[in-house]
Amino acid sequence: MKPSKPFRVFRTSALVVVVFALMAPLLWMITASFKTNVDIYDTAKAFTFTPSLKNYETVLQQANYLEFIGNSLWVAFAATTLSLLLGVPAAYSMSRFSMKKSALVVLMARVIPGVSLLVPWYYVFSNLKMVGGFTVLILSHMFVSLPLIVYIMMGYFDGLPAELEEAALVDGLTHIGAFRRITLPLSVPGVATAGILSFIFSWNNFMFALVLSGSDTKTLPVAIFDFVGYASIDWGGLMAAATVVTLPIMLIALFVQKYVVSGLTAGATKG
Amino acid sequence: MSAVRTPRTDSPEAPAAPLDTTSAWSRWANHHRKWLFAAPAMAFVAVLIIFPVAWTGYLSLTDAEGSVRAESEFIGVQNYLDVLTDTDRFWPAVWRTVLFTGVVLFFEVVLGMAIALLLWRPFRGEKWVRVAILLPLVATPVAVGMMWRLIFDPNIGMANQLLGWIGIGPQPWLAGQHSALPTTMFIDIWQWTPMVVLILLAGLTSLSDEPQEAARIDGASSWQRFRHVTLPLLMPTVIVAILLRGIDALKTFDILYATKGRGGGSFHEVETLNVYAYGLSFDYNDYGVSSTVLIIFFLIIIGVMWALTYRKKGLGR
Numbered sequence: 001m002k003p004s005k006p007f008r009v010f011r012t013s014a015l016v017v018v019v020f021a022l023m024a025p026l027l028w029m030i031t032a033s034f035k036t037n038v039d040i041y042d043t044a045k046a047f048t049f050t051p052s053l054k055n056y057e058t059v060l061q062q063a064n065y066l067e068f069i070g071n072s073l074w075v076a077f078a079a080t081t082l083s084l085l086l087g088v089p090a091a092y093s094m095s096r097f098s099m100k101k102s103a104l105v106v107l108m109a110r111v112i113p114g115v116s117l118l119v120p121w122y123y124v125f126s127n128l129k130m131v132g133g134f135t136v137l138i139l140s141h142m143f144v145s146l147p148l149i150v151y152i153m154m155g156y157f158d159g160l161p162a163e164l165e166e167a168a169l170v171d172g173l174t175h176i177g178a179f180r181r182i183t184l185p186l187s188v189p190g191v192a193t194a195g196i197l198s199f200i201f202s203w204n205n206f207m208f209a210l211v212l213s214g215s216d217t218k219t220l221p222v223a224i225f226d227f228v229g230y231a232s233i234d235w236g237g238l239m240a241a242a243t244v245v246t247l248p249i250m251l252i253a254l255f256v257q258k259y260v261v262s263g264l265t266a267g268a269t270k271g
Numbered sequence: 272m273s274a275v276r277t278p279r280t281d282s283p284e285a286p287a288a289p290l291d292t293t294s295a296w297s298r299w300a301n302h303h304r305k306w307l308f309a310a311p312a313m314a315f316v317a318v319l320i321i322f323p324v325a326w327t328g329y330l331s332l333t334d335a336e337g338s339v340r341a342e343s344e345f346i347g348v349q350n351y352l353d354v355l356t357d358t359d360r361f362w363p364a365v366w367r368t369v370l371f372t373g374v375v376l377f378f379e380v381v382l383g384m385a386i387a388l389l390l391w392r393p394f395r396g397e398k399w400v401r402v403a404i405l406l407p408l409v410a411t412p413v414a415v416g417m418m419w420r421l422i423f424d425p426n427i428g429m430a431n432q433l434l435g436w437i438g439i440g441p442q443p444w445l446a447g448q449h450s451a452l453p454t455t456m457f458i459d460i461w462q463w464t465p466m467v468v469l470i471l472l473a474g475l476t477s478l479s480d481e482p483q484e485a486a487r488i489d490g491a492s493s494w495q496r497f498r499h500v501t502l503p504l505l506m507p508t509v510i511v512a513i514l515l516r517g518i519d520a521l522k523t524f525d526i527l528y529a530t531k532g533r534g535g536g537s538f539h540e541v542e543t544l545n546v547y548a549y550g551l552s553f554d555y556n557d558y559g560v561s562s563t564v565l566i567i568f569f570l571i572i573i574g575v576m577w578a579l580t581y582r583k584k585g586l587g588r
Contacts, residue, residue: 003392011389015396018386019403025461026406028429029418041427090312097305106316111572112324113522115548116565119330119558120323143319146312175301204411206525211553221413221525228417228532235421242414253409260405264466265473268511 026246033240040235055240063237065244068223075134075209075219076202079141080195083149086142088191091153092179096162103154109147114207117143122211132214140208145198152197152266156190157183189259196256197263203249220245324569330562337556350563360539361564364547365571367452367535371543372520375459379516380509382460383467388497390468391475404465412462416529419458420445445530451540458526463519467512474508475501514579521572524549544568 003011032040034051059065094103121140122131130136160183168178184191206221213222224245227238253260300307331350335343354361390400407415422429423444431441444454482504486496502509527541534550535542542550548568551561 008394011394014389015400018389019400022403022407022461022465025418025422026410028422029414032421040421043427043432046429046432086312086315089308093305093308099305099309102309102313105313105320109316109320111518111576112320113545113548113565113568113572114524115545115552116327116562116569117319117323119552119561120326121319123326139319142315146316150312174297175304176297179304200409204409204413206411206413206528207549210528221411224413224417224529233420235427238417239421242411242417246410246414249409249411250406253405254402257401257405260409261401261469264408265469268470268473268508268515 029239029246030243032235033243035236035239037234037236055236056244058234058237059240059244063223063226063241065220065223065241068218068220069244069248071134071213071217072203072219072221075137075141075217076199078134078138079145079202080198082138083142083145083198084191084195087146087149087194088153088184088187089179091150092157092183094150095154095157103150106147106150109143110151118208118211125212131212132217134217136212137209137217137219140212141202141205144201144205144208148198148201149194152194152263153187153190155267156187156193160186192256193259193263193266196252196259200249200253200260327562327565330558331566333559335558335562336560343559346559350559351567354560354563354567360542360547363539364542364544364564367541368521368543368545368568371452371456371459371523372517374453374456375463375520376513376517378456378460379464379467380513382464383471383512384509386464386468387471387475390472404468407462408465408469410462412525413529415462416458416526419454419461420530423454448538448540451531451536455527455530455541458530459520459523462526463516467516470512470515471505471508474505474511478504510579514576517575517579518572521545521575544571 033055034053035045035049036052036054039045039049090106093099094106121136125131125136164182164186165175165178168182169175173181204221205219209219209222213219224238224241227234227241330343332345332347333343334346334349335341386404390397421427425431425441425443425446428444430444434440434442443450445451478501482500483496486500491499522545523543524545527535527543527546528549531541533554535546539547544564545568548561548564551557551564555561
């Protein structure tokens, strides 16, 4: 059906408003990150100012952000890899043998408020002297990634016909061999989707790192708060920090848009 | 499809018995693959969930506080009586949680539906609109909170400047005791409406065109077609969107903490159940009471989920 002309005019103007509303704040954040604090406080200089890299210098050199970027990368990468190793075979089994109740156990992790897990975790891991280390951070982030990966991959395996594996069995492969050599190669797009989404969610996760990270393992979302003092805020530094946290993940999402969208909407249309 | 054919080239003539079936371990593994595959993930989640939830349940019956290692005494349902009669912090937090979730869900679904309908049919520049929709979604929520904190700053923020240009006086936004909660709702709506758009758009594109055409031939106006054809067909997807967003909205933490800090601000003006429970646990180390709040919170979430999935099933059949 081709839309009518008045509708097309209305749609174009409405979408311009939507795009502006979604993009303007982000552009404003990036703009402010290039301003000195003097310029930020001077409302006359909202759009006319001399761009300065001073805030980025503060963030990357004084505030130790290179280390925090490294921490965030490592935690997100390790949590994603380990969750894929555990989650993909689990999702396969749960999809092929329709283990609804087992799947529910894993998916419960999406529903439970993180705070209710943090107190016991904090107790156990501080007794084990692990709080502030990478292991406990990665484990806590896996708790976010794993259910996500199982959820996405279950949907993906549901869509792969079992006949392909049966054909492989006839050809003499074992069940596990068929999974490894037929199903896994075919599910690469699904694994990519699940992995990317898990990375994004882990990168953005705040609450677990707030409690469980130490000064050496601080991740980016926690490090942002260094720019908020009790009395005042270093706005320029804060906006540069916020940009440094957000921009990499946005760029990743842009390049692999298709996967991000299919992951976020996974299972949504099955009703 | 080369991946499918690969094994066949291993045994071009007679399908010789593959080597790996001969070992006892391999035969056992193949026979028990169902649990061999599923058990590690389930064990991981179970240990990280079941033990903590059970312990939270136990702690809620004790007077645990101070150091996590301090001795605590079993005090029965005293915490529950205290919490449920606490009209100072607990009930206002419940009310804020309900209000926050209800308002953001309403706007996210209505706006999300409107935007999804705009994007439904192909048009030029579609790619750019999709980019704009994806970016807020993947942006780090804490950074988003900080970004809006600058925009909504009463003195130097862009929001008040814009209002000034159209002749409206400055608003306190996040700084005001009554305006803080609506402002955080606005931020949540900005960040998560795109999520609803994506889900509904996926639902819309999977609908078949025929019922639409039939209604058009019958002379239905576009509103009538939306109201009586598209919306009922899309309802299961709408429920999924409400369910997914609802669970996360109930648990909102990052934006509230980034904009108002501990305790939801000095007057607890944005203190929801999640923020309250976090504060009790990690600012006051009042583990017994915080566990009680969490168990009640948990029951509320399960209740809401159950109600929604129940309704979803009812609509599906």
